Amino acid sequence: MGSIRPNHLWLALSLSCGCLPTNPIDDTGATSSPSSTSTSDESSGEPEGGLFACEGASACTFLIAAQTLDDRLDVYELSDTPTLRGRIGVDLKPDPTGLQIDGNLLDEPYGVVLADQALHVLVGHYPATESGSLLTFPLASLVADAIGGVIPASAYFDGAGGFTGGVGALPLAQQEAIFAVLHPSGRLLVGVFGNDLRALDWSKPGKLLIVEPAGGALEGRIGAFDLGGLDVPCLGAWGLSAVAGNRVALACDGSESVALLNLPSGLGASDPASEAAAITGCGAKLASGSAWTTRFIAPDGSGAKFLAVQSQILNPPRLWTIDSACAAVPSAAGVAPGFEELRVFNEVRLLRAASGGEPASWLLAASDPMAGVYVIRGGASPSVCGRVDGLDSILSAGNAPYSLAIDEEGAHVAIGAGPPNNPELAEGRGQILWATLDTTKLSECAVSVSSVIDLNAGRFAAGAPETWVRAPNVLTLGRRGGGEGG
Secondary structure, three states: OOOOOOOOOOOOOOOOOOOOOOOOOOOOOOOOOOOOOOOOOOOOOOOOOOOOOOOOOOOEEEEEEEEOOOOEEEEEEOOOOOEEEEEEEOOOOOOOOOOOOOOOOOOOEEEEEEOOOEEEEEEEEEEEOOEEEEEEEEHHHOOOOOOOEEEOHHHOEOOOOOEOOOOEEEEOOOOOEEEEEEOOOOOEEEEEOOOOOOOOOOOOEOEEEEEEOOOOOOOOEEEEEEHHHOOOOOEOEEEEEEEEOOEEEEEEOOOOEEEEEEOOOOOOOOOHHHHHHOOEEEEEEOOOOOOOEEEEEEEOOOOOEEEEEEEOOOOOOEEEEEEOOOOEEEOOOOEOOOOOOOOOEEEEEEEEOOEOOEOOEEEEEEOOOOOEEEEEEOOOOOEEEEEOEOOOOOOEOOEEEEEEEEOOOOOEEEEEEEOOOOHHHOOOEOEEEEEEEEEEEHHHOEEEEEEEEEOOOOOOOOOOHHHOEOOEEEEEEEEEOOOOOO
């Protein structure tokens, strides 16, 4: 089974998926930062060593890349001199060739949440292709033999279904439960696609799970909300994003719609099943038609609205503004003049929140036929209005940006890039880029990058699958607080 990428061998039409908007939900009614990237709460109880140790007085920023096709997580510390802290193998059904394309061998780590003392990872195809699990790693257990070393799956998994070293595995018993958002209560919100990605019929409704992760006094409890019961049923639920307050939104690719859900107040005080039963929500039908994708949404930072993006390979994209009542307003023009040839979109992330009369701005990753990172300017009629300069020599039709993550300050962007088509047949030289943003002319739709660092430069080895980068599908940023003794 292969990774979720555009024009995959599974599908006859273009498929594109991106990084998860996994920032904690802010109960005050506004997003927690100008970015929709996940950021964990700072902690004073740091592990004394390991991949996420932070030994200085200042907080440390980490980037976690989910290499879905290579069944691995890569962990970087983003200091003045970024470092690969180490890699975590998540190959629970090993393929000796490293290709991971035969039968039920692919585990596919996807949604990632860096919490206070644990790393939560959604594994879409373990124990079986149609049934995924949530893995929970205590941070103190994640210690590589050397900086940049690999923690193999055999360090915490016995190969026969048993986990050791404090690692927990919670079976979710759902098909493609791969999208995650961390709630301030410590609950995980998990979006379930609910369909077979290899099929062309995505007519089954998705679900939202409320999960109490393993490790607590009441561990392993799950509540499920069926998205098929909304006024506009959400079929094939794709992206999952925190919007504001106690609201989350999902893109619904099977029904070409979006769903907005209201979570119950006091989440975390009751059992997840009761909490899931108390969810309310609404849906908004977007434009329908042949081969449109409806997979990417992002908040505008005001707490009142969010952006939905539709794209396909034959026509320019469609952008929609959705409000808290699920009223969807289409943009008059999805692209500004000069960008009419844009087609397949892979990820959208909030760059700057709407504020002081200025509309929100987002960054957008695009592949065929104009690979690059682009600027969306919001307002009454959002549109793609500019291309981020400084990446042309790096990104191309054969090395397209797929996933994005933006830091809290909107000063840096991480980009996961690789072959947009059939990555399982690629050599494995994909990239994780870390670039400084110049947004001084953002009001003019002009953004550029400088100091672009390839975090995997010099690490690829043709005969070593543990170094391959074929599908960096999810990028998650997390910040942990420093202190004496780390």
